Amino acid sequence: MENLIKGVKKFNKEYNRHRDLFDNLGDAQAPHSLFIGCCDSRIVPSLLTSSNPGELFVIRNVANMVPYFQVKNEFLSTTSAIEYAVCNLHVENIIVCGHSNCGGCNAMYLNDEELNKTPHLKKWLELGNPVKEKVEAFLGNNLADKALITEQMNIVEQMKHLLTYPYILEKYNNNRINILGWYYDIKTGLVSSYNSKTNSFIPI
Numbered sequence: 001m002e003n004l005i006k007g008v009k010k011f012n013k014e015y016n017r018h019r020d021l022f023d024n025l026g027d028a029q030a031p032h033s034l035f036i037g038c039c040d041s042r043i044v045p046s047l048l049t050s051s052n053p054g055e056l057f058v059i060r061n062v063a064n065m066v067p068y069f070q071v072k073n074e075f076l077s078t079t080s081a082i083e084y085a086v087c088n089l090h091v092e093n094i095i096v097c098g099h100s101n102c103g104g105c106n107a108m109y110l111n112d113e114e115l116n117k118t119p120h121l122k123k124w125l126e127l128g129n130p131v132k133e134k135v136e137a138f139l140g141n142n143l144a145d146k147a148l149i150t151e152q153m154n155i156v157e158q159m160k161h162l163l164t165y166p167y168i169l170e171k172y173n174n175n176r177i178n179i180l181g182w183y184y185d186i187k188t189g190l191v192s193s194y195n196s197k198t199n200s201f202i203p204i
């Protein structure tokens, strides 16, 4: 708690040094990119991309997932934020960013008994079911790279989910929006980008 208060006081001092930037941002935002990342405390999108406030519209959820497009009278947080970013803010890029040592990706493999303790998480992780099946088919009994392969395949899977949104598909087909998949390795700081031609992640 003490750390948080100290942090706010430090921020207020810093804030005054960046007056011009915040004055400009005070009335409107025009972010160029939608960043969909994991809730993990180690992922700091603006740090990763050296971005200033106002540049990234950020959605964070467990394991950087994208729900399939659906019209439902429910509280769809990720879907409504995607809608706002694409339809109202007209972002030029969407980045799905996964990372190493992802607890959400790892949780996809927990058994039912474990997952039943967290029923909403259990439901949410169903968005990774196609990934699980692909990883198991791809790796067989060789489980050495299971975490890495799951985290990277999950990024590619969630990029596909983005194209179930009609307004994203339309922009994507007309080259009006870029969809990027990034993998961030926490231990090395290396960020790799998905290349669909080689079906692999290449360091940026």
Ligand SMILES: [Zn+2]
Pocket: 038, 039, 040, 062, 063, 064, 099, 101, 102, 103, 104, 105
């Ligand atoms: Zn994660």
